[in-house]
Amino acid sequence: MKNTPPETTPFFARDRDxxxxxxxxxxxxxxxxxxxRALISFEGTISEITGPVFGHSIINEFDNDLLAxxxxxxxxxxxxxxxxxxxxxxxxxxxxxxxLVEFWQANAGGRYRHKKETYLAPLDPNFGGFGRTITDENxxxxxxxxxxxxxxxxxxxxxxxxxxIHFSVFGHGFAQRLITQMYFEGDPMIWKCPIVxxxxxxxxIKRLIAPLDMNATIPHDMRAYKFDIVLRGRRSTLFENRMxxx
Amino acid sequence: xxxxxxxxKETASQTAGPYVHIGCTPNFTGIHGVYETDLGxxxxxxxxxxxxxITIRGHVYDGAGTALKDALxxxxxxxxxxxxxxxxxxxxxxxxxxxxxxxxxxxxATGEFVFETIKPGRVPFRDGRLMAPHVNFWIVARGxxxxxxxxxxxxxxxxxxxxxxxxxxxxxRVRVPTLIGKREGDTVTFDIHLQGDNETIFFDx
Ligand SMILES: [Fe+3]
Numbered sequence: 001m002k003n004t005p006p007e008t009t010p011f012f013a014r015d016r017d018x019x020x021x022x023x024x025x026x027x028x029x030x031x032x033x034x035x036x037r038a039l040i041s042f043e044g045t046i047s048e049i050t051g052p053v054f055g056h057s058i059i060n061e062f063d064n065d066l067l068a069x070x071x072x073x074x075x076x077x078x079x080x081x082x083x084x085x086x087x088x089x090x091x092x093x094x095x096x097x098x099x100l101v102e103f104w105q106a107n108a109g110g111r112y113r114h115k116k117e118t119y120l121a122p123l124d125p126n127f128g129g130f131g132r133t134i135t136d137e138n139x140x141x142x143x144x145x146x147x148x149x150x151x152x153x154x155x156x157x158x159x160x161x162x163x164x165i166h167f168s169v170f171g172h173g174f175a176q177r178l179i180t181q182m183y184f185e186g187d188p189m190i191w192k193c194p195i196v197x198x199x200x201x202x203x204x205i206k207r208l209i210a211p212l213d214m215n216a217t218i219p220h221d222m223r224a225y226k227f228d229i230v231l232r233g234r235r236s237t238l239f240e241n242r243m244x245x246x
Numbered sequence: 247x248x249x250x251x252x253x254x255k256e257t258a259s260q261t262a263g264p265y266v267h268i269g270c271t272p273n274f275t276g277i278h279g280v281y282e283t284d285l286g287x288x289x290x291x292x293x294x295x296x297x298x299x300i301t302i303r304g305h306v307y308d309g310a311g312t313a314l315k316d317a318l319x320x321x322x323x324x325x326x327x328x329x330x331x332x333x334x335x336x337x338x339x340x341x342x343x344x345x346x347x348x349x350x351x352x353x354x355a356t357g358e359f360v361f362e363t364i365k366p367g368r369v370p371f372r373d374g375r376l377m378a379p380h381v382n383f384w385i386v387a388r389g390x391x392x393x394x395x396x397x398x399x400x401x402x403x404x405x406x407x408x409x410x411x412x413x414x415x416x417x418x419r420v421r422v423p424t425l426i427g428k429r430e431g432d433t434v435t436f437d438i439h440l441q442g443d444n445e446t447i448f449f450d451x
Contacts, residue, residue, distance in 0.1 A: 035448050040416065051347075053333060069280050092253065113275075181263075231256065232256055
């Protein structure tokens with residue numbers, strides 16, 4: 001991480017208008033799992049603005065290579081080989097170094113490696129479907145994988161998830177914690193998906209769609225998609241006030 | 247026209263889905279050999295950790311009173327002296343034997359989550375008043391569109407709870423008990439209700 005002083009200011013208020021609301025009945029599972037009462041808001045205290053540091057030592061050599069981290073020696077998963085790369089930034093545009101980025105996905109046929117998964121597409125014996133990395137000092141990250149397949153899911157009678165990769169991101173404060181999903185440029189399934197449609201803001205959806213990035217492809221090996229992740233920004237130290245007792 | 251402010255927008259949240267455990271706790275799902283252990287799993291304490299040992303247990307219930315079997319719960323707390331193990335903690339150096347963060351998937355059969363930890367010390371509110379001891383929770387699962395933030399306070403801290411700046415500003419006093427973990431011996435039980443009469447207070451922080 002860069003040798004800058006740690007930041008101790010609260011995060012900007014979350015723009016809840018572009019995040020999905022809790023209750024979105026077309027995504028049926030939300031009906032019984034959505035809090036009905038208003039959230040109680042307060043500016044972050046030290047409990048929210050602090051967070052743990054995950055050192056690079058937790059990361060193994062192949063954790064960001066899904067082509068290799070589960071494959072038998074000399075073998076590899078079936079599917080289109082891709083590189084996913086991007087940057088973790090905050091709302092001020094500042095790169096977030098040392099962010100823990102975890103990702104998981106279905107295999108090329110749209111099947112997850114999970115006991116409860118019942119889709120008839122086959123498991124790939126050489127694909128685990130998950131990995132992790134820590135961003136460099138400027139917030140950059142990358143990993144290699146196969147492009148996941150679309151899959152049907154029990155919601156409506158014919159609902160399909162577009163091809164997607166799940167992301168869990170841990171920035172510098174516990175209140176920056178975010179889980180999201182990355183979609184792929186050009187996929188017509190994106191705009192049919194009930195889970196995508198939980199997001200009320202079209203521009204916010206577009207920011208989840210990773211463009212094909214031909215400049216980052218590895219020639220004769222894999223194409224690349226670029227996915228930047230923006231976490232909440234922090235207030236300026238200059239104008240930090242001390243709230244009076246209430 | 248005015249100058250653009252130039253801020254980026256936070257990436258929108260999407261549900262963690264039913265398979266969050268593949269990515270965050272693969273060993274728990276039976277996928278071994280990639281990560282040695284699941285990040286944030288196991289006891290949060292060792293022999294040298296300072297503080298009073300406690301076990302936090304609970305369930306996450308949906309609006310029908312059914313315990314979620316697929317939730318993932320993360321907690322973040324101060325050490326016994328009330329210091330966070332974080333670079334943004336500038337009041338002092340936290341206990342090096344206490345990381346302060348952990349992650350627990352609900353049990354596949356019962357949905358129960360368990361954290362072996364210590365009771366945190368008090369930390370200051372923004373105006374310097376002390377907050378009562380509390381543990382910060384973050385809950386994700388299939389059907390939860392954006393991670394839910396809440397706090398667990400302690401039933402054996404009545405005086406501190408009574409002067410806590412967050413608890414005391416809650417208008418509907420009848421809801422305050424949803425934030426209080428019930429302590430019996432070394433066990434603190436904290437059930438989270440996503441809906442219903444006992445809907446837990448969730449925070450926008
Ligand atoms: Fe998925």
